[in-house]
Structure formats: C-alpha cells, structure tokens
Amino acid sequence: MAKIVPLSGFPEWLPAGRLVEQKVLDTLRETFELHAFSSIETRAVEPVERLLAKGETSKEIYLLRRLQASTGQDKDDLGLHFDLTVPLARYVLENSGHLDFPFRRYQIQKVWRGERPQDGRFREFIQADVDVVGQDSLAFHHEIELPLVMVDALSRLPIPRVTIHASNRKVAQGFYEAIGLTDVEQTLRIVDKLDKVGPDVVSELLARDVHATPDQARLTLELAQIQTADASFADRIQAFGLHSDLLDEGLNELVDLVEGANALIPGSVVADLKIARGLDYYTGSVYESVLEGHADLGSVCSGGRYDSLVSDGKRTFPGVGLSIGVSRILGRIIGQKVVTASRKVPTAVLVAVNDESERAHAEKTAFALRKRAIPTEVSPTSAKFGKQIKYADRRGIPFVWFSTDDGEQVKDIRTGEQFAVDPDTWMPSLADLHPQITAGE
Amino acid sequence: MAKIVPLSGFPEWLPAGRLVEQKVLDTLRETFELHAFSSIETRAVEPVERLLAKGETSKEIYLLRRLQASTGQDKDDLGLHFDLTVPLARYVLENSGHLDFPFRRYQIQKVWRGERPQDGRFREFIQADVDVVGQDSLAFHHEIELPLVMVDALSRLPIPRVTIHASNRKVAQGFYEAIGLTDVEQTLRIVDKLDKVGPDVVSELLARDVHATPDQARLTLELAQIQTADASFADRIQAFGLHSDLLDEGLNELVDLVEGANALIPGSVVADLKIARGLDYYTGSVYESVLEGHADLGSVCSGGRYDSLVSDGKRTFPGVGLSIGVSRILGRIIGQKVVTASRKVPTAVLVAVNDESERAHAEKTAFALRKRAIPTEVSPTSAKFGKQIKYADRRGIPFVWFSTDDGEQVKDIRTGEQFAVDPDTWMPSLADLHPQITAGE
Numbered sequence: 001m002a003k004i005v006p007l008s009g010f011p012e013w014l015p016a017g018r019l020v021e022q023k024v025l026d027t028l029r030e031t032f033e034l035h036a037f038s039s040i041e042t043r044a045v046e047p048v049e050r051l052l053a054k055g056e057t058s059k060e061i062y063l064l065r066r067l068q069a070s071t072g073q074d075k076d077d078l079g080l081h082f083d084l085t086v087p088l089a090r091y092v093l094e095n096s097g098h099l100d101f102p103f104r105r106y107q108i109q110k111v112w113r114g115e116r117p118q119d120g121r122f123r124e125f126i127q128a129d130v131d132v133v134g135q136d137s138l139a140f141h142h143e144i145e146l147p148l149v150m151v152d153a154l155s156r157l158p159i160p161r162v163t164i165h166a167s168n169r170k171v172a173q174g175f176y177e178a179i180g181l182t183d184v185e186q187t188l189r190i191v192d193k194l195d196k197v198g199p200d201v202v203s204e205l206l207a208r209d210v211h212a213t214p215d216q217a218r219l220t221l222e223l224a225q226i227q228t229a230d231a232s233f234a235d236r237i238q239a240f241g242l243h244s245d246l247l248d249e250g251l252n253e254l255v256d257l258v259e260g261a262n263a264l265i266p267g268s269v270v271a272d273l274k275i276a277r278g279l280d281y282y283t284g285s286v287y288e289s290v291l292e293g294h295a296d297l298g299s300v301c302s303g304g305r306y307d308s309l310v311s312d313g314k315r316t317f318p319g320v321g322l323s324i325g326v327s328r329i330l331g332r333i334i335g336q337k338v339v340t341a342s343r344k345v346p347t348a349v350l351v352a353v354n355d356e357s358e359r360a361h362a363e364k365t366a367f368a369l370r371k372r373a374i375p376t377e378v379s380p381t382s383a384k385f386g387k388q389i390k391y392a393d394r395r396g397i398p399f400v401w402f403s404t405d406d407g408e409q410v411k412d413i414r415t416g417e418q419f420a421v422d423p424d425t426w427m428p429s430l431a432d433l434h435p436q437i438t439a440g441e
Numbered sequence: 442m443a444k445i446v447p448l449s450g451f452p453e454w455l456p457a458g459r460l461v462e463q464k465v466l467d468t469l470r471e472t473f474e475l476h477a478f479s480s481i482e483t484r485a486v487e488p489v490e491r492l493l494a495k496g497e498t499s500k501e502i503y504l505l506r507r508l509q510a511s512t513g514q515d516k517d518d519l520g521l522h523f524d525l526t527v528p529l530a531r532y533v534l535e536n537s538g539h540l541d542f543p544f545r546r547y548q549i550q551k552v553w554r555g556e557r558p559q560d561g562r563f564r565e566f567i568q569a570d571v572d573v574v575g576q577d578s579l580a581f582h583h584e585i586e587l588p589l590v591m592v593d594a595l596s597r598l599p600i601p602r603v604t605i606h607a608s609n610r611k612v613a614q615g616f617y618e619a620i621g622l623t624d625v626e627q628t629l630r631i632v633d634k635l636d637k638v639g640p641d642v643v644s645e646l647l648a649r650d651v652h653a654t655p656d657q658a659r660l661t662l663e664l665a666q667i668q669t670a671d672a673s674f675a676d677r678i679q680a681f682g683l684h685s686d687l688l689d690e691g692l693n694e695l696v697d698l699v700e701g702a703n704a705l706i707p708g709s710v711v712a713d714l715k716i717a718r719g720l721d722y723y724t725g726s727v728y729e730s731v732l733e734g735h736a737d738l739g740s741v742c743s744g745g746r747y748d749s750l751v752s753d754g755k756r757t758f759p760g761v762g763l764s765i766g767v768s769r770i771l772g773r774i775i776g777q778k779v780v781t782a783s784r785k786v787p788t789a790v791l792v793a794v795n796d797e798s799e800r801a802h803a804e805k806t807a808f809a810l811r812k813r814a815i816p817t818e819v820s821p822t823s824a825k826f827g828k829q830i831k832y833a834d835r836r837g838i839p840f841v842w843f844s845t846d847d848g849e850q851v852k853d854i855r856t857g858e859q860f861a862v863d864p865d866t867w868m869p870s871l872a873d874l875h876p877q878i879t880a881g882e
Contacts (some may be wrong), residue, residue: 002533004531004753005535007484007486007488007519008482010486012481012482012483012532013481013486014539015540018481018482019479021482022480026867027507034787034814034816034817035811035816035817035818036786036787036814036817037787038460038786038787039456039459039460040453040454040459041453041454041462042453043448043452043565044485044565044757045448045451045550045565047448048508060507060508060509061507061508061509062505062506062507063505063506063507063510064503064504064505065503065506065789066502066504067502067503067504067520068502068555069555069556079508080505089444093445094445094446094447095455098455099456100835105456107755110485114508114509114510123482124486139821139822141797141800142821152808162633180497201678244460262800263801264801264805264808271670312445320580344479345477345479346474346477346479347477359582360701360704360705363705365592370475370476373475373477374475375474376475376476376477377476377477377545378581378586380583381580395541407871
C-alpha cells in the first residue's frame with residue numbers, strides 16, 4: 001500500500017488541536033441556542049440538479065458513485081453539499097408543513113468543494129450558519145438581529161475581535177442604475193474583487209465587461225471606497241445627488257442596521273460600501289467580516305438577506321443568514337498556536353495500579369470518580385510509580401491517585417505535593433477538571 | 442426542478458428529533474471523556490485502495506468525482522469512509538510520532554455505505570467508536586475495560602437496557618481446529634448467520650462450504666448455542682474434552698472478561714459463543730449487544746480485539762474497540778417516539794414587543810437574559826399580546842416577558858400566572874431552562 005501522506009485540503013487535528021476545535025464548536029452552538037436558534041443537521045448529499053441551480057459554484061461539486069454500481073444504475077445524481085444554504089432551502093421546502101415560521105435554525109456541519117489543492121484551499125471544511133426564514137414575508141429587523149448573533153458568538157471565542165462590514169444590495173443596485181450601469185450583477189461581481197485586484201484593475205474590468213464610461217467607473221469606485229462606523233455614509237452618498245427610490249430604501253435600511261446594531265453592541269457593524277458578495281441571490285443587507293490582525297484570511301463570516309432563494313412556486317420563504325468559516329479560523333488559531341489547550345487529554349486523574357492483582361480496586365476507584373463527573377483513567381501498567389507518574393506527565397494529567405497503606409492519596413504532579421483524601425468528596429479545582437483553552441503565548 | 446421527496450436511506454430529523462439526537466450525542470461524548478478518551482475527527486474521505494484493503498465491504502463504497510474534472514484528472518481515487526476503524530488505522534499510522542500510546546480515542550461521525558435503499562438500510566449514519574490502540578503490544582485488561590465504557594455510556598441514555606454479548610476468536614478457532622475444521626474464517630462467517638437463518642441452514646452451509654461432517658456441524662452448533670451470564674460456559678466447553686492451547690487461552694480470557702466486567706458492572710456482559718463477527722481482523726474478544734425489547738434491531742454496539750489491523754510493516758498497533766450504531770438507535774427511539782423533547786426550540790423566554798418603537802428595549806432585555814445563560818428570543822412581531830403568547834405556545838416556550846407600566850413581568854403561559862420580576866436576578870427553574878429529553882409513555 002502507498003505510503004501515508006496527508007491529503008491536501010482535508011485538515012485534521014491532533015487530539016490537542018481537536019480540543020480547541022471542540023471548544024469553538026461548543027461555544028458557537030451555545031450562543032446560537034441562547035439566541036433561540038434550533039439545530040438541524042442535514043444529510044451530506046443533495047440531488048445534483050439542486051446543487052447546480054446555484055450556477056457559479058458548479059465546478060466545485062463532488063459527485064458520488066457507488067463502486068459496484070452496474071452501468072447506468074447510478075446516474076451521478078447525488079453530490080456532496082458545498083454550503084449549508086442549499087440544504088436549508090431544500091429542508092424548508094421538504095418540511096414546511098412541520099416547521100414554525102419564522103423558522104430560526106443553526107447548522108454546524110462539514111461541506112465539501114472540489115477546489116484544486118494547489119490553490120491552498122480547503123476541500124473539506126466546517127461551516128456554522130444561522131438563518132431566519134419567514135413564510136411569504138420576513139421583517140427587516142432580522143437583518144439587524146442576525147449579524148449581532150454572529151458578533152456575540154465570535155466575541156465568546158478565544159480569537160481577536162471580529163467586526164461585521166455591511167452594505168445593502170438596494171443601495172448598490174439603485175446607485176448603479178442611477179448612474180446608468182444596467183448590468184448590476186456583473187458590476188457587483190467586479191466590485192467584489194476590489195480588495196484582491198485594486199481600483200485600477202476594477203476600472204478596466206468595468207470598462208471592458210459592463211461598458212462603463214470613465215465617469216461611471218470613477219463613481220462606482222467612489223461608492224465602493226465609502227466606509228464609516230456610523231450613519232454618516234448616508235450623507236456622503238446623498239452628496240452624489242442621485243435620485244432613486246431603491247437607493248433611498250437601501251440607504252434607510254443600512255442606516256437602521258448600523259445604528260440599531262451599534263446601539264446594542266457598540267463597534268459591532270460598520271457600513272462598508274464595497275461589500276458586494278458574489279452570489280446573485282442576495283436582495284437586501286449583505287455582510288462580510290474582518291478578523292483583527294488577520295485580514296489576509298479574508299472574510300470569516302459572511303451572508304445576507306435573500307428574498308427568493310427558497311420557493312416552491314406557490315410560496316416563497318425569504319430569509320437572512322450568515323455563515324462562519326470555522327475551519328478557516330481554526331486553521332489559523334490552531335495552526336499558528338494562537339490558541340492552545342492546557343493538556344492533550346480530557347483526563348483529570350490517573351489512578352495508579354500497585355500491581356495487577358489490585359487493578360480491579362483501581363477500576364472501582366475510577367468508576368466512583370467518574371460518577372462524580374471527574375474524567376479518570378486507570379494506569380495501563382503496574383510499572384514502578386515513577387513510570388506511572390511519567391505517563392500522566394507526558395499527557396498533562398494533573399493528578400495521580402494512590403491506594404496506600406495509609407489510605408487513599410492524591411499527588412499533584414506539577415507541585416509534587418501528595419495528600420490524603422476522602423475518596424467520596426475530593427474534587428480537583430474547576431480549572432483542573434477539564435482542559436482549559438487559552439489564547440496566546 | 443423535480444418535486445422534493447426525502448432520499449431513502451438518508452435520515453434527517455425535525456428540530457424536536459434533533460434535540461433528542463443532540464442529547465444522545467452529548468451523553469456519549471461526556472461519558473467517553475469521563476473514561477479518558479480523546480476526541481478525534483477524521484476527514485470523510487480515504488484513498489480507495491485503503492478502503493478496499495478491508496475486502497468484503499468493497500461493494501458498499503461511495504467514490505468521489507469532481508463534476509468538472511477533465512478526463513483522466515480524477516482517478517476515482519477517493520471514497521467516503523464506511524466505518525471509523527479504517528480512518529483510525531490510517532490516522533494512527535500517519536500521526537504515530539505525535540501520539541501517546543496506548544492511544545485512547547473516541548470518534549463520533551457520520552459514515553456512508555452505498556447500500557441498496559430497498560434493503561431499508563441507512564446509506565448515511567452516525568457511529569460512535571471508542572478504541573484503545575497500543576504500540577507493539579496491548580494488555581488484555583483493555584478487553585474488559587472497553588465494553589464497560591460502552592455499557593456505562595448506553596446506560597446513561599434514555600433507552601432500554603443494553604447487554605454486551607461476548608465471545609473470543611481464540612475459543613472459536615481453537616475449537617474448530619480441534620474438531621478438524623480448518624477454514625476458520627469461513628466457518629465464522631457461516632456461524633455469524635445463525636440468528637438470521639437458523640441452525641438447519643447453518644448445518645447445510647457448513648457441509649457445503651467448509652465440508653463439515655454431520656458430527657462437526659453438530660459440535661459447531663452446540664458450541665454456538667452456549668450462552669451464560671457467568672463463567673460456567675467454560676465447564677460446558679471443557680466437557681467436550683477437546684485439547685488445544687489456543688482454546689484454553691481463549692477460555693481463560695473469556696472467563697476473565699465475564700467475571701471482571703460483571704464484578705464492576707453486574708449484568709453488563711454475558712458469554713455468548715455464537716458471537717462470531719464477520720470481519721476477519723479480530724483476534725481476541727469479540728462483542729455484540731442486545732437492546733432489551735428491540736432484539737429485531739440487531740446489535741447496536743459491536744467490536745473486538747484486533748492485533749494487526751494497523752501496521753506499517755515495521756511496527757504494529759494492536760487495539761480493541763467497539764462502535765455504537767447511533768442512527769440505528771435514534772431511528773427507533775425518535776421514529777417510534779420512545780423518547781421525546783419537552784419543547785421544539787431551545788428558547789426559555791419570549792420577550793414580547795409592545796410596539797415596533799420599543800423593539801430595541803426588548804432586544805436589550807433579551808441580551809441581558811442571554812448574558813445570564815437564559816435562551817431568549819424577541820417576538821418577531823408587535824402583534825396583540827394574545828398572538829405573541831400563541832407564538833410562544835406553539836413552540837413550547839414556557840415564559841413570555843412583558844415590559845409594563847408596573848415594571849418587568851413574566852407570564853408562565855402554562856399556568857397563566859403573571860408576576861413582577863427583578864430582571865437582573867429572575868431565573869427559570871432548571872427543568873425549564875433547557876428542553877428536557879424524556880423516555881416516553
């Protein structure tokens with residue numbers, strides 16, 4: 001068999017890194033539930049035609065085929081989901097009769113994209129999504145609520161501060177149309193590249209692909225360069241002197257978003273008019289984000305308002321949601337040891353074994369400790385105590401338990417202190433009970 | 442687009458069922474960590490040659506292909522894992538320099554098998570595995586420890602009692618060889634079908650496939666029919682008067698297992714000599730299990746000792762482990778409503794909105810409650826209070842919060858009682874704080 005090498009694009013962690021990952025996932029889940037979102041978990045596969053309905057990502061889909069399928073039996077009709085929005089849309093349609101609307105769901109799952117590994121992108125990664133989906137209508141205030149859920153969740157993680165950068169599709173569309181650019185979707189896709197390629201290339205692309213005049217290109221770039229932490233962006237846009245109902249509607253919404261969000265969590269949301277989002281199903285607020293000190297990572301949390309992603313022809317299910325790129329964050333904070341676990345194992349206590357004939361006694365001690373919620377392991381060998389202590393030390397297990405002629409005793413192997421204990425009541429400190437996850441050096 | 446219908450073999454739950462699933466998964470994880478197992482999570486894919494190395498399941502593998510791959514670019518070289526043992530073996534080899542042995546790991550993940558849907562089997566399901574893997578050697582006592590971890594975990598779930606049924610490959614092999622049956626693997630595979638096809642068919646298969654004489658078939662069936670809750674099985678086997686060192690070694694181990702396990706958890710393990718396990722990599726103890734009252738489900742927790750599943754030629758990594766078929770259990774307890782959640786949402790409190798101008802105040806109240814770990818939602822509308830209460834009622838949210846001219850008040854909508862509260866200290870009872878999962882009827 002071939003030598004074992006890691007598969008590029010499929011990240012995996014050693015146990016200590018996994019402890020950090022679990023802590024991050026637990027915190028996200030806990031916060032989403034505090035905000036009254038219900039968990040759902042969807043299957044990994046969707047019919048290919050449903051995955052392809054969101055055209056531009058089609059090249060990234062992994063199709064499934066059974067190894068032993070007879071010819072023609074499997075019609076390449078299933079693929080792995082590449083995000084959690086397409087599955088949500090399908091889940092809502094499939095179960096709409098059993099769901100209560102507005103339906104508040106969170107979903108933390110792996111997704112897969114067949115990216116070329118040489119791009120250094122993940123091919124398997126975890127996303128954490130929250131969405132509110134209404135039936136036929138959905139109030140605007142959810143567009144203020146949802147980014148705050150994410151800011152609250154991200155602020156509980158041991159990572160640098162995250163700020164949401166927001167714009168509004170109605171502002172962009174109203175503005176472009178008012179200056180005479182009619183291919184709004186293509187214009188958005190070009191503006192979306194601004195951070196990557198710079199203003200000069202964006203100007204060229206606008207001229208080439210949407211036939212923008214130099215004036216139109218200049219105005220488009222001027223809009224994209226507006227970024228304010230308060231509602232003052234609106235004055236700067238009104239100073240263009242453009243007239244469009246859609247633009248006015250969008251401006252009102254964006255003002256409400258920035259003011260409403262910062263009233264609840266100061267510094268949470270800035271207006272950033274270059275935020276375009278490549279996907280064409282957004283119809284209102286759009287969100288990206290910046291992880292302070294790690295801008296090179298790109299947006300770690302993105303989303304927006306969509307009016308018609310989910311529809312069965314008769315009913316529509318408008319929604320608003322954001323998605324955290326969990327693996328992107330973890331790759332940075334675990335990979336660069338920004339965040340570490342205080343030990344490699346869940347174990348708080350190693351019960352020493354005097355000799356193999358006393359293993360059953362050690363096992364009984366361990367079961368009693370576990371009953372009191374103390375993670376406990378029995379030493380796998382009855383080697384000399386020095387070796388058993390070394391076993392604990394290598395894993396970062398703080399306490400070793402001994403049955404001595406003088407009764408039960410516990411050694412804190414970090415201090416070397418050994419003390420007699422009442423086996424029915426002794427507890428490690430809360431800080432020692434479970435591995436602690438801490439940021440930084 | 443085609444009408445949406447559920448995909449057979451890919452189970453999904455409504456939010457209330459998902460609450461039960463989360464509770465089950467949390468309990469398993471908590472117990473595994475109490476027993477000092479470290480979590481790992483492996484990628485969903487493995488190289489196909491590695492999946493195929495465990496021959497007999499090859500027909501069930503899902504291969505991956507990128508939709509837009511050029512001809513010859515993807516060589517069908519990746520497939521979805523069909524269990525968590527093959528990934529463990531690969532993970533241990535890939536990371537052996539960074540792991541501490543014996544390596545205690547648990548893993549709770551989805552696996553995929555391309556079963557034909559008409560068999561009513563799952564094609565995507567969750568397994569929960571624990572294994573201890575040694576380097577070059579692994580003490581026998583782990584074969585007593587591991588089934589007890591699973592019995593402890595399963596006993597914490599809101600499900601009927603689970604008993605582990607155990608045998609030992611050395612007993613089977615020593616016995617078959619002593620009576621002159623040399624094709625041990627094929628004999629095991631035939632005996633493995635006993636529950637499904639009955640003794641007569643097993644006799645026929647033994648005659649046909651391993652050329653067993655009527656006497657050999659009779660003895661094989663007599664062995665398979667021995668089942669005892671204590672060590673008395675050993676006397677019955679010794680009464681056959683067979684002589685084999687391997688048989689004696691296996692009997693000693695099985696006696697130690699049954700006596701050792703039941704000394705720690707009475708009634709946890711019975712000796713059941715028909716337990717064969719189809720997989721050919723087991724070399725010592727083998728385990729299956731019965732969920733009381735649901736024997737038709739088949740084994741919900743199985744595994745065994747393996748000496749050479751994991752090897753890189755130079756070193757071997759012997760191990761012992763068991764796997765819980767979580768989806769099989771969930772399908773029964775959620776599907777038949779054996780276990781239910783006390784409400785459909787995580788929410789404990791709905792904050793009513795007097796009118797839209799006061800939504801910001803309601804949001805502030807909600808943020809303050811969440812800071813004190815109370816799952817809280819703000820009413821999506823400022824409709825009449827009766828409608829807002831109905832909104833809570835439909836979801837099972839127990840409390841509605843009102844800002845009145847007489848101060849902050851909370852209504853328990855189950856009793857209709859409304860009382861003034863101190864917003865900084867009021868707490869729902871623990872039973873109301875989170876959805877409760879209870880075994881029904």
